[in-house]
Amino acid sequence: MLKILKYSFYDLMRSRWSYVYFAFYLLLGVVLLFLNNDLSKAVITLMNVIIVLVPLIGTIFGVMYYYNSKEFTELLLAQPLKRSSIFLGQYLGVALSLSMSLILGLGIPFVFYGLFESSAIWDFSLLLITGTFLTLIFTALAFNIALSNENKIKGFGYAILLWLFLAIIYDGLFLMTLIMFEEYPLDKVSLIGTMLNPIDLSRTLILLKLDISALLGYTGAIFKQFFGTSFGLIVSFVMLTIWVVLPVLRIVFKSKRKDF
Amino acid sequence: MVSIEGLYKKFGKNQVLSGLDLTINEGGIFAVLGPNGSGKTTLIKSILGMVIPNKGEIKVFGEQVKKNSNYRHKIDYLPQIANFPSNLKVKELIKMIKDLRHNTNEDQRLIELFKLEPFLDKKLGTLSGGTKQKVNIVLAFMFDSPLIILDEPTTGLDPISLIRLKDLIQAEKAKGKTILITSHIMSFVEKVSDEIVFLLEGKIYFKGSISELKTKTNQPDFEHAIASILINNHA
Numbered sequence: 001m002l003k004i005l006k007y008s009f010y011d012l013m014r015s016r017w018s019y020v021y022f023a024f025y026l027l028l029g030v031v032l033l034f035l036n037n038d039l040s041k042a043v044i045t046l047m048n049v050i051i052v053l054v055p056l057i058g059t060i061f062g063v064m065y066y067y068n069s070k071e072f073t074e075l076l077l078a079q080p081l082k083r084s085s086i087f088l089g090q091y092l093g094v095a096l097s098l099s100m101s102l103i104l105g106l107g108i109p110f111v112f113y114g115l116f117e118s119s120a121i122w123d124f125s126l127l128l129i130t131g132t133f134l135t136l137i138f139t140a141l142a143f144n145i146a147l148s149n150e151n152k153i154k155g156f157g158y159a160i161l162l163w164l165f166l167a168i169i170y171d172g173l174f175l176m177t178l179i180m181f182e183e184y185p186l187d188k189v190s191l192i193g194t195m196l197n198p199i200d201l202s203r204t205l206i207l208l209k210l211d212i213s214a215l216l217g218y219t220g221a222i223f224k225q226f227f228g229t230s231f232g233l234i235v236s237f238v239m240l241t242i243w244v245v246l247p248v249l250r251i252v253f254k255s256k257r258k259d260f
Numbered sequence: 261m262v263s264i265e266g267l268y269k270k271f272g273k274n275q276v277l278s279g280l281d282l283t284i285n286e287g288g289i290f291a292v293l294g295p296n297g298s299g300k301t302t303l304i305k306s307i308l309g310m311v312i313p314n315k316g317e318i319k320v321f322g323e324q325v326k327k328n329s330n331y332r333h334k335i336d337y338l339p340q341i342a343n344f345p346s347n348l349k350v351k352e353l354i355k356m357i358k359d360l361r362h363n364t365n366e367d368q369r370l371i372e373l374f375k376l377e378p379f380l381d382k383k384l385g386t387l388s389g390g391t392k393q394k395v396n397i398v399l400a401f402m403f404d405s406p407l408i409i410l411d412e413p414t415t416g417l418d419p420i421s422l423i424r425l426k427d428l429i430q431a432e433k434a435k436g437k438t439i440l441i442t443s444h445i446m447s448f449v450e451k452v453s454d455e456i457v458f459l460l461e462g463k464i465y466f467k468g469s470i471s472e473l474k475t476k477t478n479q480p481d482f483e484h485a486i487a488s489i490l491i492n493n494h495a
Contacts, residue, residue, distance in 0.1 A: 075339070
């Protein structure tokens with residue numbers, strides 16, 4: 001698996017898109033720091049960008065890489081290699097190179113700005129950790145979609161729909177449910193609802209860490225009670241890990257049953 | 261060395277293989293023939309474990325093919341359409357495949373044989389179809405495995421390369437290897453193969469030597485023998 005990972009990673013490191021992605025974050029980091037001058041405000045703005053953009057890029061890149069490396073995959077399948085190592089290697093190659101673009105692209109300007117002396121270092125690390133989780137989750141979901149759809153156009157369509165659903169539509173539905181059932185106690189429901197969507201979960205985690213939960217009103221207080229504790233933090237990370245593990249397991253399962 | 265029992269494969273509603281039995285003994289050149297869509301490539305891909313059969317059992321060198329990847333150490337495979345990652349250089353591709361399997365020096369000889377030196381630093385995406393096929397041949401022959409599977413090896417080759425390929429196949433046979441070939445070029449098949457396996461509608465229609473086929477179909481030459489099978493079965 002490590003050999004496949006190595007080749008996929010090198011392959012992506014050569015591609016122009018990895019640099020574009022890296023340069024984008026670099027620029028974003030620099031611009032935010034110069035315009036804002038306030039590290040924690042920059043972190044909040046970054047969060048808003050990352051929460052939406054990272055899943056989108058992860059999904060698109062994942063689907064694109066799978067379809068583009070189809071020939072390479074077929075070449076590998078005839079070699080004495082396990083299917084699971086071929087696909088997991090490719091998946092990790094994509095996910096790690098994207099995570100690296102994110103971490104380096106944002107990390108470099110912040111380090112130069114003096115991150116290590118600032119109190120925002122934990123907020124910033126949390127931001128990068130959730131960003132990496134989101135990359136791992138959405139690349140895995142993208143591979144799942146691509147494995148199940150031979151047709152490229154369909155695969156891309158489903159991938160975009162998935163992103164749209166989790167990033168935007170889910171929130172809308174969630175909010176409507178909360179309004180419709182507002183007579184009932186909803187704190188548990190909203191907690192569970194948040195847990196079930198990795199994007200919402202990441203957003204809540206960061207917001208509460210940034211101590212602006214007062215903006216969220218009563219629900220915010222309940223959330224703070226839950227996510228603010230170490231128990232809540234651990235549960236959230238366990239949930240994010242489950243969000244990575246389940247799609248990865250399906251990649252292994254699906255790839256073993258597929259004809260090439 | 262390869263034994264297949266009751267192999268069934270369906271793609272959607274399309275039944276490609278329906279109860280195929282085949283045994284291939286060690287040594288010699290076997291040609292798998294049949295009209296388009298008769299299941300030649302599916303059969304080969306099933307042996308390689310790329311296509312997963314609905315039913316049936318395949319053993320290669322006594323090892324079950326199902327849920328196994330180890331037996332592929334003993335197989336060299338030349339795919340039908342040589343599609344390679346287009347941003348890799350020829351040199352890098354060869355190096356990578358060697359890294360994934362095991363090291364060999366055989367590639368040098370093959371590169372010289374097919375005059376590929378000027379292309380080593382070129383990207384695979386820029387090569388012509390015939391040159392790609394030569395690279396494909398180098399990759400397939402460089403590991404010296406006891407079973408070689410060639411799916412349409414002649415595609416896009418110029419006459420000199422074709423002669424070299426024939427010599428190469430004969431040389432491998434002389435080493436006692438088993439070679440499985442599919443091709444639509446009947447003159448090529450007639451020249452190189454020892455035994456014919458004729459597929460029709462997902463089953464083995466005929467297995468035996470070329471002269472046996474001629475007697476069976478009452479035809480003086482090989483090409484007409486094959487054509488008569490097709491005419492009789494599709495009329």
